[in-house]
Amino acid sequence: MLALVDSRRLYTHPTVSRYAWPEGADPQTHRAYRVTQASNDRAFEEVPPEEVANALVHVLQGVPVMAQERLLRAGLERLGYRRRTDKIDKLLRYGLHVALTGGRLRLDSEGRLTLA
Incomplete structure (x- = not known):
């Protein structure tokens, strides 16, 4: 399917996959x-x-704060999914990594997550 998409609209995550974005949308x-x-x-x-x-x-x-496992479960459900396989868990954790490294979330002193 991605072979049909204009390559300028593709965004690659080296350890995960490639994703197509609408024209004019910036993943960042x-x-x-x-x-x-x-x-x-x-x-x-x-x-x-x-x-x-x-x-x-x-x-x-x-x-204000949430434990990591609870946040991952809530995020999965917010996206409309219920089943959490190992593969889905890896993708959830990668999304968490994107939020943390992008400065949108942070870990508090007790290892819980909060808005940055």
Whole structure:
């Protein structure tokens, strides 16, 4: 499917995959995420790490701090998914990495996550 997309719209995460972005959208500044209504509409592997990061940030906007496992579960559900396989867990954690290294989330002294 990505072979049909203009290469200028592809964004690669070296350890994960390549994702297509709409024309004019910048993955670094994009702050939205799409909620999947049914898991057969879009496989979790098709969700860009930036959207995962955005969902995690959105979850934390309602609470001051959250344990990592609870945040990952809440982020998965916010995106419209329930089942958490090893592969999905890896992608969730990569999305968390994107949010942390992008300066949007941080770990507190007790290892919990909070907005940066």
